[in-house]
Amino acid sequence: MSASSDNPLLTPHLLPPFDTIRPQHIEPALDQLLNENREAIEALVQQGASSWETLVQPLETLNDRLSQAWSPVSHLNSTMNSPELREAYQACLGKLSAYSTWLGQHEGLFRAFETLRQSDEYARLDTGQQRSIDNTLRDFRLAGVDLDGADKARFGEIQARLSELANGFANNVLDATQAWHLDVTADRLAGLPQSALDTLSANAEAKGVDGYRITLDFPSFFPVMTHASDRELRRTVYTAFVTRASDQGPDAGTHDNSDLMAEIITLRQEMARLVGFENYADYSLATKMADSPQQVLDFLHDLAGRAMPQARQEFDALAAFAREELGLEQLEPWDIGYASERLREARYALSQEALRPWFPAPRVLEGLFQVTGQLFGISFRENLEAPRWHEDVRFYDILENGVPIAGFYLDLYAREGKRGGAWMDECRVRRRRDDGTLQLPVAYLTCNFTRPIGGKPALLTHDEVLTLFHEFGHGLHHMLTHQEVADISGINGVAWDAVELPSQFLENFCWERDGLDMITSHIDTGEPLPDDELAKLQAARNFQSAMQMVRQLEFSLFDLRLHHEHAAPTAADIQQLLDGVRERVAVVPQAPFNRFQHGFSHIFAGGYAAGYYSYKWAEVLSADAYSAFEDAVSPLDATIGQRFREDILEQGGACDAAELFRRFRGRDPQIEPLLRHSGIAEPASAE
Secondary structure: OOOHHHOHHHOOOOOOOOOOOOHHHHHHHHHHHHHHHHHHHHHHHHOOOOOHHHHHHHHHHHHHHHHHHHHHHHHHHHHOOOHHHHHHHHHHHHHHHHHHHHHHOOHHHHHHHHHHHOOHHHHHOOHHHHHHHHHHHHHHHHOOOOOOHHHHHHHHHHHHHHHHHHHHHHHHHHHHHHHOEEEEOHHHHOOOOHHHHHHHHHHHHHOOOOOEEEEOOHHHHHHHHHHOOOHHHHHHHHHHHHOOOOOOOOOOOOOOOHHHHHHHHHHHHHHHHHOOOOOHHHHHHOOOOOOOHHHHHHHHHHHHHHHHHHHHHHHHHHHHHHHHHOOOOOOOHHHHHHHHHHHHHHHHOOOHHHHHHHOEHHHHHHHHHHHHHHHHOOEEEEOOOOOOOOOOOEEEEEEEOOEEEEEEEEEEEOOOOOOOOOEEEEEEOOEEOOOOOEEOOEEEEEEEEOOOOOOOOOEOOHHHHHHHHHHHHHHHHHHOOOOOOHHHOOOOOOOOOOOOHHHHHHHHHHOOHHHHHHHOOOOOOOOOOOHHHHHHHHHOOOOOHHHHHHHHHHHHHHHHHHHHHOOOOOHHHHHHHHHHHHHHHOOOOOOOOOOHHHHOHHHHOOOOOOOOOHHHHHHHHHHHHHHHHHOOOOOOOHHHHHHHHHHHHOOOOOOOHHHHHHHHHOOOOOOHHHHHHHOOOOOOOOO
16 A cells, blocks of 8 residues: 555645545555655755755655645544544554654754855845744744753653644544434424424434434534523533533543543643743743733733623623523523523524525525625636535635636535534645646635535524634635745744634624625525614624623633643643633633533644634734724725735735734724624723
8 A cells, every 4th residue: 555556645636535535545655755754854954955945845845745645634534534534543643743743853954944044045035935934943942953862752752642632632522422412302392493403303314213313513402502492401402512521411431531631731831841931821822923921811801801891781681581581580501592592582583593594505605705706806616526525515716817726625514423613724735836836725614504404405594604704714814825835825824813813804794784695595585684684683793792702701711821820730620720710701600510621622632722812812803904894985895805815815924913914904903893893892990
């Protein structure tokens, strides 16, 4: 299997050959590529390579070849998980970690980059190339290149173990999610809309059982929590969801992440101290916009101070409504979603379910293309020849003046073996190849919406439409870049606390008449969203917005403090910290058995460790950026859209994020647009 002709992962291709990749291809391909890369890098160093053409470009080519083989494997592990694929994937993690450590601590390579940085050639390079070199030197130091032999070895051991732990954490969440189900009869599902009943019926039918099957996948879990009038059913489903992968709940201890969390934090702190940082939060912020953990804490506490009074008022109103209208004297955690949806309906005569008929998935997608096409001067064309990993997947080319400039895979619907949530990831990065040709960027865009049933198109909620626009914003950041150096192309090299700017920015067009006319088309009549429904939607936009904000602040403060204050926590310490954060900024009660942290994949298995605050930090940027469009005659102003494309999307990581924002907005970001968009009123005591 080691020969290139036998292994699709070793065969050059424009797009990954998903139709021919098998688990048995993965480890042999990776072994060969890692060996070839090591030999090539040693040769570069021995030859004294220290120019852009002899050092940086060849290294980028090696990295890109490895990425083109591993990217589809990693993606399949997230979207088509199976025992065979998981085994092959896990067998490679240690090898990849060892290679990454070897590369990051290679003293000869480090010295070669230092030589280039100090040479006359550096001054002749463009700013993007210079930034790439500077970032590389920074990353060498963050990888421990300056450490002595014993500490270098320990750093590598930690990185390898952290890779295993993160993968184990994610697997436990996936396995715990899929391990639980509840089969019920129709009488227990009073209150659920027909779309949810169809989903639960299809779940049961797929498993060969009668009735309805509730699972912990979002399209199944969420309708029960927001619509089921059976309070005991809500309690049962809630308990199973909030105890996933923990020591509590119906599957207590089966996929428990308790020890993994504690070890992850302990090792991250040790790793940070090895390379000269006091804690992992300091280490994490070395590559972000924020200057220090204290600056982030001040930012989060400032937002909390603005939002908490209103959040308490919102919760008090919910509790009063639940008591007076629903007969719920004590509002329990499993009542929050249900009572909130009833209050929204009572206050605005609006529900997410009632809006579904106006958002058929094909029309939403067509509207997404129209909105972004008008803003950024691009068009879209489906490519039916691209190999796919599942029949639901689609591939599209992005065109400018009829010429392809990028492409993306779209995988919209939830299914067994697919990780929950929504995300954008890199399949190909835009770069100038050694032969002078341009490699076009390609993205993966993944969601977990309710799938089509009975030959009818999927009908999305407005929240799901927001999610699709959010991920597509990330995708445009990756695909519309003009950079030709991989390290700063797309989202590469972008400060993590600025990377949410394009995604959150694009969500705004889902609230405007101009955008909604393109996105909506009633499944039966073909009519766009009527004015009265739009008025309800806009009126309800900031329903419980302060409650939602403090919940995000709870997650952000927990994450940052965990990585800033705790050197070697136990699972009990982690729980105690979260409880303390909740006492300060939470208004919604939590059950004592709630183990949210055991499923917090963003920080334990993703890229948001000591960085979850990035969502709120970047939301300041995105709200302020969008305010420029609000000042135009139409939010879909192509002139401002082109400026946003040129100043933000095309730049990638070539310039500092704060500089790019000032270039677009003409000033530093202001917090007022975020507060206005969120409907957060200033506390009466504020000056």
